[in-house]
Amino acid sequence: MNKDWWKKSVVYQIYPQSFKDSNGDGIGDLKGIISKLPYLADLGIDVIWLNPIYSSPLVDNGYDIADYYQINSIYGTLDDFKELLEKAHQLGIKIIMDLVVNHTSDQHSWFQNSKQNRSGKYADFYIWKDPQPNGDPPNNWGSTFGGSAWEYVPARKQYYLHLFAKQQPDLNWENPEVRAAIYKMMRYWFELGIDGFRMDVISLISKKQQYPDAPADLPYTKNYYAGASNGPRVHEFLHEMNQQVLSHYPSLTVGETANTNSKQALLYTDPERQELNMVFHFDHMHLDYGRFGKFSNVRFKMSDLRQVLSEWQSKLEKGWNSLYWSNHDQPRAVTRFGNDQEYRVESAKMLGTLLHMMKGTPYIFQGEELGMRNVPFKSLNQYQDIETVNMIKTLRAAKMSEDYIKRVVFLKSRDNARTPIPWDATNAAGFTTGKPWLDFSPDNQKINVNQTLADENSVYYHYKKLIALRKKYPVIINGSYALLDPNDSAVYSYTRTSKSERIIVICSFSSFNVNFKVPTAVLGENSQLLLSNYSDSPKELITKVVLRPYEALIYHQKL
Numbered sequence: 241m242n243k244d245w246w247k248k249s250v251v252y253q254i255y256p257q258s259f260k261d262s263n264g265d266g267i268g269d270l271k272g273i274i275s276k277l278p279y280l281a282d283l284g285i286d287v288i289w290l291n292p293i294y295s296s297p298l299v300d301n302g303y304d305i306a307d308y309y310q311i312n313s314i315y316g317t318l319d320d321f322k323e324l325l326e327k328a329h330q331l332g333i334k335i336i337m338d339l340v341v342n343h344t345s346d347q348h349s350w351f352q353n354s355k356q357n358r359s360g361k362y363a364d365f366y367i368w369k370d371p372q373p374n375g376d377p378p379n380n381w382g383s384t385f386g387g388s389a390w391e392y393v394p395a396r397k398q399y400y401l402h403l404f405a406k407q408q409p410d411l412n413w414e415n416p417e418v419r420a421a422i423y424k425m426m427r428y429w430f431e432l433g434i435d436g437f438r439m440d441v442i443s444l445i446s447k448k449q450q451y452p453d454a455p456a457d458l459p460y461t462k463n464y465y466a467g468a469s470n471g472p473r474v475h476e477f478l479h480e481m482n483q484q485v486l487s488h489y490p491s492l493t494v495g496e497t498a499n500t501n502s503k504q505a506l507l508y509t510d511p512e513r514q515e516l517n518m519v520f521h522f523d524h525m526h527l528d529y530g531r532f533g534k535f536s537n538v539r540f541k542m543s544d545l546r547q548v549l550s551e552w553q554s555k556l557e558k559g560w561n562s563l564y565w566s567n568h569d570q571p572r573a574v575t576r577f578g579n580d581q582e583y584r585v586e587s588a589k590m591l592g593t594l595l596h597m598m599k600g601t602p603y604i605f606q607g608e609e610l611g612m613r614n615v616p617f618k619s620l621n622q623y624q625d626i627e628t629v630n631m632i633k634t635l636r637a638a639k640m641s642e643d644y645i646k647r648v649v650f651l652k653s654r655d656n657a658r659t660p661i662p663w664d665a666t667n668a669a670g671f672t673t674g675k676p677w678l679d680f681s682p683d684n685q686k687i688n689v690n691q692t693l694a695d696e697n698s699v700y701y702h703y704k705k706l707i708a709l710r711k712k713y714p715v716i717i718n719g720s721y722a723l724l725d726p727n728d729s730a731v732y733s734y735t736r737t738s739k740s741e742r743i744i745v746i747c748s749f750s751s752f753n754v755n756f757k758v759p760t761a762v763l764g765e766n767s768q769l770l771l772s773n774y775s776d777s778p779k780e781l782i783t784k785v786v787l788r789p790y791e792a793l794i795y796h797q798k799l
Contacts, residue, residue: 246436246492246517247560248717249286250596250707251336251603255568256293256315257301258660259606261672268660268671270316274324279689281331283609283700284707287492288328289438291568292338293321297347299407300385300626301568301658302338303440304345308425325433334435336492341422342441343408350421351409355393355400365418366409367401369451380453381467382460386630389464403444403464405626413445413477423484430485436492439516442478443497443508446471459533462499469499475507478515487514494562494601495519502555509559518560518601523548525570532638535631535648540577542749546723546732553599553721561600565591566608571656575614579751579790584611586790589702589773593792594732594747596706599721604703607661610692611699614656615681620649622679628653662688697775705771713770713796715741724762730754731787735762737799743770744795748787756785762797770794 260272270293280288292302295310302312311318328335344351353362369378369390377390377399383406390399391406401410411418426437447468454463478495486493495508497519508519527544530536552561565573574580578587588611596602617623620632628649635645650656655678662684663670669684681687692698710716719736730750736743744762748754758781767781771794778785781795 243490245490246287246601248710249334249492249601250284250710251287251289251492251601252280252283252285253289253291253567253603253605255291255606255658257291257677258658258671260661260663261674261676264673265314266672266674266676267314269314270311270320270324274320274327277324277327277331277333281333283704284711285333285604287334287336287435289336289603290338292340294340297345297407299345299405303340304343304347304405304408305340306345306347307349309428322432329433334492335433336436336438336494337429337434338440339426339437339442340440341411342444343402343404343410346407346409354409356395358396358398361417364412364415367412367447368396368398369401370398379451379467381464382462383464384461385626386461386634401447403441403468410447411445413447413473414449419477419480423481426481426485427488430489430491435490436494439493439495441498442495442516443470443474443500443519444468445477446474448472461533465499470497470504475513475515478508479513482514482516492601493517498522502552505552506556506559509556511559518562520562520564520567521552523552528576532631532635532648534652535635537644537647537651542732543729545577546726549598550721550723550726550734556600557720561598562603563595563598563600564603564605565595566605566657567603568605568657569654570605571652571654572612572614573608574611575651575656580613583751583790584613585697585699586773586788588699590747590749590790590792592699592703592706593745593771593773593794596703596710597716597736597743597745597794598734599717599719599736602710605657607657609700609703610662610687610689612681612687613683614650615659615679616650616683617655617679620646623649623653623655624678625654625658628655664688664690702771702773709770709794713741713743714738715743719743724759725756728756731756740799742797742799744781744793744797746785746787746791746793746795748789748791750787751789753789754787756787758783758785764797767795767797770796 257268259268260276261268262271293315294305295307295312296302296305350362350365354366377388381389383389384404392399402408452467454466493516495516505519508516527540528538530538573591574588578591659681660671660676665685665688669680692700715736715738719738722735724733731748733746769779773792
C-alpha cells in the first residue's frame with residue numbers, strides 16, 4: 241500500500257449517535273453504520289472517521305472516555321466493530337477512530353486510583369497541583385465549558401486540571417508511563433485493523449510546567465491557551481508517538497490543533513519531522529466570532545475567508561492540508577457560509593466545489609452531502625450540547641435578550657450538526673423505530689436521503705462527481721495553488737496547475753448575478769467545463785462570465 245494513500249482519499253465523518261439506529265433505542269449504532277456502507281461506497285468516499293465509540297458516561301458525547309479498550313454498549317459490541325471493519329474494507333473503505341488522549345473521563349480507573357492519594361502507580365497520571373496559600377486554584381485558567389479549569393479533591397488536598405468539563409481530567413503527558421499506556425492502546429486498535437486516528441485537541445497535550453497565569457485579555461473559557469497550546473514538548477511527544485506506533489502502520493493521522501497558525505502547522509505536518517500527516521486548523525472557523533466567541537450573529541467576510549484558505553494552501557506546500565467546512569463541533573456549512581434559503585442547493589454545491597478542488601484531504605461531515613441546514617428548534621430546551629447549555633446560562637447572566645440568545649444558539653450550537661440523519665421523510669426519518677436521543681430537524685420532510693437520491697440534480701450527486709474528479713485528475717491532488725483574482729469582492733477563483741494540466745475554479749458567494757472577467761493568462765482554446773452547479777454554464781472559458789447566484793465552475797486545460 242502507498243504510504244501516502246491518504247493524499248488521494250476523501251474522508252466521511254460519522255457521528256455514531258446520529259447516523260443510523262438498528263435496534264430502536266433512538267441512538268445510532270455500529271450495526272446501523274454497517275447497514276449504510278453501500279450508501280457511502282456509492283458516494284465514493286475512501287475513509288470513514290468515527291467519533292468516539294469507547295466506553296463513556298457521555299458527559300461530552302463520548303469525548304470523556306472511561307475505558308479505551310471497550311466499545312460503548314449503546315453502540316454495540318467489539319464483534320460489531322470487527323464486522324464494520326471487515327465489511328468496510330471489503331468495499332475499499334478504511335476506518336479511522338478518534339484518539340482522545342489529552343484527557344479521560346473521571347470514571348476511568350486511572351483517575352479513580354489517582355484521586356485517592358498521592359502515592360501509587362497512577363498518582364501522577366493526571367495533573368495535580370497544591371492550592372495557593374489562600375486555598376484558591378493554582379492559576380486563573382478557565383475551562384472551555386465554563387468555570388475554573390481546576391477542581392479540588394479533598395482526599396488529595398489538591399486540584400486537578402481539566403481544560404474541558406470537570407469530568408474530563410487532563411492526563412499528565414510528562415509522565416512516561418502515561419505515554420507508554422497510550423501507545424500500547426493505539427497499537428491494540430491498529431492490530432485490530434483500523435487505518436488511523438483523528439487526534440482530539442492534540443495541540444494541548446504539553447503544558448508549560450510553570451503553569452503561568454493567563455493574561456487578562458484572553459477570553460476566560462480559552463485562556464489556558466497561554467500555557468497549554470502548542471506547548472514546549474508537544475512535538476517531542478508526537479515524534480515519539482510516531483516512532484513508537486504510527487510509523488509501523490500505513491496510517492492516516494490528523495490532529496485537531498486549536499490555536500495553531502499555518503507556521504506552527506508545518507511543524508506538525510512536515511514529513512521530514514515524522515509527526516502527523518495533517519492537522520485541522522480553525523482560522524476559517526473564527527471569521528464570524530464576536531463578543532461571546534463562537535456564539536455570535538456576525539457574518540463572515542468572503543475576502544477574509546479567501547485570505548485564510550489561501551494562506552494555508554501556500555504555507556503547507558511542504559506539509560499537507562485537511563479541508564473541511566463542518567464537523568460535529570461546528571454548525572452546518574450551508575447556513576454559515578452559503579444561503580440556506582432560496583439558494584440552499586446551489587450554495588451547498590458551490591461550497592463543496594471550492595473545497596474539494598483544493599490541495600489537501602477533504603472531509604465530509606455526515607449530512608453535508610444532503611445540504612443539511614442548521615436546525616430551527618422552536619425552544620432553547622431542545623438543545624442538549626454541554627457547551628450550548630452553559631452558554632445559554634452565560635448569555636442570560638450577561639442580560640442578553642432571549643431573541644439574541646435564540647439567534648446565536650441557532651447559528652452556532654453544536655447540536656446543529658448532531659441531529660439524526662434523515663434517511664426518509666417519515667416521522668422517524670428512517671433513523672429509528674423509537675424516540676431519537678436528540679430531536680429531529682423539522683427539515684427532514686424535504687431534506688432527506690431518499691429525496692436526494694431521487695433527484696439527479698441534488699447536492700449528493702454533485703459531491704459524488706467532485707469525488708470522482710479527484711480520482712481522475714492528478715492535478716487536483718498534486719497541482720500548485722494560485723489565486724486568479726485576489727481582490728474580487730464576490731467571487732473566489734483559483735487555479736491548480738501541474739506541468740501538463742490546469743484546472744480553473746470559479747465560485748460566486750453572491751445571491752445576485754455578478755460579472756467575472758477571466759484573466760487572459762488562463763484563457764485558452766482547449767478549456768473544457770468539468771462541472772458546474774447550473775445545467776447551462778459555458779462549455780468553454782470565455783472572457784466575461786455572468787455568474788448566477790452561488791454559481792460554481794470547474795474548467796480543465798491541457799498545457
